[in-house]
Amino acid sequence: MRLSGDVRRPVLLLPAVLALVLLPAAPADAWRPWPHLKPNASASDIFGQSKKYEGSSEFVKLKYHMGPVLTANITVHTIWYGVWPKAQKKVIREFISSLSATGVKRPSVAGWWRTVQMYTDQTGDNISQIVRLGQEKNDRFYSHGKSLTRLSVQSVIKSAISTRTRPLPIDPKNGVYLLLTAPDVSVQDFCNNVCGFHYFTFPSIVGYTLPYAWVGNSAKLCPGQCAYPFAVPDYIPGLKPLKAPNGDAGVDGMVSVIAHEIAELASNPLANAWYAGQDPSFPVEIADLCEGIYGTGGGGSYTGQMLEDGDGTTYNMKGIRRKFLVQWVWNHVVSYCTGPNALDQ
Numbered sequence: 001m002r003l004s005g006d007v008r009r010p011v012l013l014l015p016a017v018l019a020l021v022l023l024p025a026a027p028a029d030a031w032r033p034w035p036h037l038k039p040n041a042s043a044s045d046i047f048g049q050s051k052k053y054e055g056s057s058e059f060v061k062l063k064y065h066m067g068p069v070l071t072a073n074i075t076v077h078t079i080w081y082g083v084w085p086k087a088q089k090k091v092i093r094e095f096i097s098s099l100s101a102t103g104v105k106r107p108s109v110a111g112w113w114r115t116v117q118m119y120t121d122q123t124g125d126n127i128s129q130i131v132r133l134g135q136e137k138n139d140r141f142y143s144h145g146k147s148l149t150r151l152s153v154q155s156v157i158k159s160a161i162s163t164r165t166r167p168l169p170i171d172p173k174n175g176v177y178l179l180l181t182a183p184d185v186s187v188q189d190f191c192n193n194v195c196g197f198h199y200f201t202f203p204s205i206v207g208y209t210l211p212y213a214w215v216g217n218s219a220k221l222c223p224g225q226c227a228y229p230f231a232v233p234d235y236i237p238g239l240k241p242l243k244a245p246n247g248d249a250g251v252d253g254m255v256s257v258i259a260h261e262i263a264e265l266a267s268n269p270l271a272n273a274w275y276a277g278q279d280p281s282f283p284v285e286i287a288d289l290c291e292g293i294y295g296t297g298g299g300g301s302y303t304g305q306m307l308e309d310g311d312g313t314t315y316n317m318k319g320i321r322r323k324f325l326v327q328w329v330w331n332h333v334v335s336y337c338t339g340p341n342a343l344d345q
């Protein structure tokens with residue numbers, strides 16, 4: 001059984017061929033949302049010649065490996081670890097509810113999810129259109145401390161499903177478990193190019209195989225990495241952070257990471273369905289392929305064309321009552337990254 005450890009995604013500077021061998025992360029997915037900011041590196045260095053958008057290429061061989069995808073109605077059960085103000089919870093809940101909301105104007109979060117829905121299992125069933133909020137658990141006294149490892153993340157989930165008062169339901173068919181940590185919680189590899197990861201729980205620890213993801217609020221530890229472009233890394237002088245659509249760089253940054261992880265949980269829940277790369281222990285998944293791309297033209301160090309609101313905030317899609325900035329995902333039908341705010345679709 002392979003456990004975590006080498007979850008870091010190296011900075012994407014390698015030449016194309018080397019990159020596909022060395023780039024990917026771990027059994028779980030690990031990523032950073034900020035684009036490839038080093039001089040002279042671009043998505044086309046990694047993925048070959050760009051065609052329509054950077055990040056598009058026939059060189060990317062995303063494959064289906066015959067495992068299940070989440071075709072049943074998806075229910076997201078959330079664990080709030082540490083202190084979570086109501087206003088922050090609300091932004092995240094409304095984002096998740098927006099994934100299958102109808103009647104939201106374009107470009108919508110539900111429109112973004114439509115690209116994820118295009119992935120199917122071996123019977124031809126699509127990923128579910130329905131993603132709904134499930135139950136929630138507050139772990140406000142840090143049951144496993146303020147410094148979590150990949151394994152203790154599973155223990156936090158175990159506690160949430162086995163606590164005596166209002167445990168989260170055990171729901172291997174429809175449930176995905178989302179552990180969200182407050183800004184004062186450090187997690188193994190967090191900020192080391194890792195802003196979130198997903199995998200499934202081990203029966204030996206949790207008692208069940210449940211798809212889960214962890215995403216941390218990076219506001220204190222590394223906003224320049226994990227809340228980019230609402231915060232920028234210190235080592236890039238002169239680069240200005242953009243104004244976050246919900247006024248909270250840490251949480252607005254988390255939204256895109258949560259989206260990334262849910263998309264990959266849906267398309268590769270047991271690490272044997274949709275991914276690129278040779279080694280199932282080091283998958284490159286549907287959101288990994290589009291990191292840092294938020295709009296048409298995105299790739300390299302450019303985020304692509306986004307939208308600006310009257311109040312100067314930047315976003316690329318609308319949800320229930322709010323706007324969000326979310327990275328694009330790989331569309332395997334057309335073989336490039338797509339999103340609802342694409343200019344020519």
Ligand SMILES: *[C@@H]1O[C@H](CO)[C@@H](O)[C@H](O)[C@H]1NC(C)=O
Nearest residue numbers: 013037038039040041042045
């Ligand atoms: C990087 O790009 C700049 C400007 O295009 C160029 O002058 C420089 O030689 C490049 N450096 C390398 C290592 O390719």
Ligand SMILES: *[C@@H]1O[C@H](CO)[C@@H](O)[C@H](O)[C@H]1NC(C)=O
Nearest residue numbers: 071072073074128130132174
């Ligand atoms: C999924 O959700 C839809 C809409 O709420 C509902 O009609 C349907 O019965 C659900 N399917 C299952 C298998 O629970």
Ligand SMILES: *[C@@H]1O[C@H](CO)[C@@H](O)[C@H](O)[C@H]1NC(C)=O
Nearest residue numbers: 114117118119120125126333
């Ligand atoms: C299901 O997936 C197929 C193949 O990717 C796609 O063409 C179709 O539009 C998808 N259907 C829905 C409802 O998303």
